[in-house]
Amino acid sequence: MLIKFPFGKEKIEVELPDSTDVLESKATEYVPTKSQEELVQEALENPIGSKRVSELAVGKKNIVIITSDHTRPVPSKVTLPLYLKEIRKNNPTCDITILIATGFHRETTKEEMIDKYGEDIVKSEKFVIHKSQNDEDMAYLGKLPSGGDLLINKLAVEADLLVSEGFIEPHFFAGFSGGRKSILPGIASQKTVFGNHCAKFIASDKSRTGNLDGNPIHKDMEFAAKEAKLAFILNVAIDADKKVIAAFAGDPFKAHEEGCAFVKGLSVVEGTDADIVITTNGGYPLDQNIYQSVKSMTAAEACAKPDGIIIEASKCNDGHGGESFYQTFKNAKSAQEVEDTILKVKMEDTIADQWESQILARILARHEVLYVADESAKQILEDMHMQYVPTIKEALEIALEKKGKNAKIAVIPEGISVIVNPKSAK
Template structure:
């Protein structure tokens, strides 16, 4: 059989044994009844659990729209113009600030802004990039259920109306992306992010892909969105080509819940126990660095035998994605040392990128990872205790040499788009 794997901005076709098990989200075959623009417009006109945002915007002076940064494939060229038009419908003179939710990521560059939003929006609208390390930009809003301080961007707190846009996909520890995640971690202080992403919460069996029930990380995020007075959201679901297949607008919690239900129904796949699992992080912009690509590795982890080999194919042309993340592994003798160290760290002592390091260490302790990436990432990958391989074909050949010619192979072409139901014996 032939399977196409997204890699950067292209797709790589690989020939695989006919016995290979393919795990894919049903989003690939979902055919929406309307165009992307029509889906978004209909959602704005018929919000869930809320008045239209044009009604909410009446009489408001300062309006802030939280949007995603360069690491998220939110189709803002489609969503944002329609959103802005709806907001200005009854209030053409309001002052709108578009706040780019970088969370703890690096700042979005001008080139990335143009690529994501288009020249017209960047030229004509007011954009501000959230900087989580700038204490002077933050406002204190109380204490999270976890006990951590809630500090978020002052622009959001001082707004007369706070709204957001985003997309909903399975998330490897928050359950799902979108909705409340625009506030925490999106526009939160690094101190708040560190508390929410502490080792105890990441280690919880409730902090898993597709689960919100009892999820301590989600609980903090919901609290943050309520305290920030996030009044309205526009969230979309997208397919493998990053095209809108559904849109959900309205109350920050009700609309998000509906969107999560939709995504869950498409994304759930029955797990397996494979000797070799091949996956990707969905191509650009999600596979720009190793940090982001840990997400898809958790889907492979759920499908691999305890000693199974994971083959991750992510471009990683932007390197590791987090200096502390990289140094944690580079300075350790092995992944077990990283895992043991992080599990002892108290919430108040959480360090940068610790959550990503914790999950990657968990995977590397139990699985050998062969990593197909841009050649520029070779030394970084090997410093981080993974094996760089130039192509998927070479990685598969190497894996079969280790596991034997009768090895059971599974592929998850887009690891970030599935919720794997583990087999009962795992």
């Protein structure tokens, strides 16, 4: 069989045995009956559990729209123009600020903004990039259920109306992206992010892909959204081509819940126990760095035998994605050492990128990872205890040599888009 794997802005075609297990989201087959614009407009006109945002905007002078940054494939060129038009429908003179939710990521560049939002909107609208390390930009809103301090961007707190846009996908420790996540970690202080992403919460068996029930990370996030007075959301579900296939607008919790149910219905796949698992992070913009690509590796982890080999194909043209993340592995003798060290760290002592390091260490301590990436990432990958391989074909040859020609192979063409029901306990 021939399988196409997204890699950067391209697709890599690889020939695999017919016996290969292919795990794909049903989103690849889902065909909406309306255009992207029609789906978004319909959602805005028929909000879930809320008045239309055009009604909420009446009389408001200072409105803030939280939007996703360059690492998220939210199709803002489609959503933002319609969102802005709806907000201004009954209040054309309101002052709107578009706040880019970077979380703990680096700042979005001007070129990335134009690529994501479109040149016209970047020129005509007021954008502010959230900087999580700037204490002077934050306002204190009390304690989270976990006990951590809730500090978020003052622009959001001072707004007369706070709304957000985003997309919903399975998330490897928050359960799902979207909704409340635009507040925490989106526009939160790094101190708040550190507390929410602490070792204890990441280690919880409730903090897993597709699960919100009893998820301590999700609980903090919902609390943060309520305290921030997030009034309205516009969230979309997308396909492999990053096109809108469904839209959900309205109450930040009811609309998000409905969106998560839709995505879950498409994303759940039955797991397998494979000797070799090949996956990707869905191509650009999600596979720009190693940091983001850990997400898809968790899907492969759920399908690999305890000693199985994982082949990750992610472009990583932007390198590691987090200096602390990189240094944690570079300065350790092994992934097991990283995991053991992090599990002893208290919430208040959480450091930058610790959560991502913890999950990657968990995977690397149990599985050999062959990493297909841009050649510029070769040294970084080797420093982080992974083996760089130029192509998927070569990686598969290496894996088969180690596991035998009759090894069981599974592929997850887009590891970030599935929720795996594990076949057996790992």
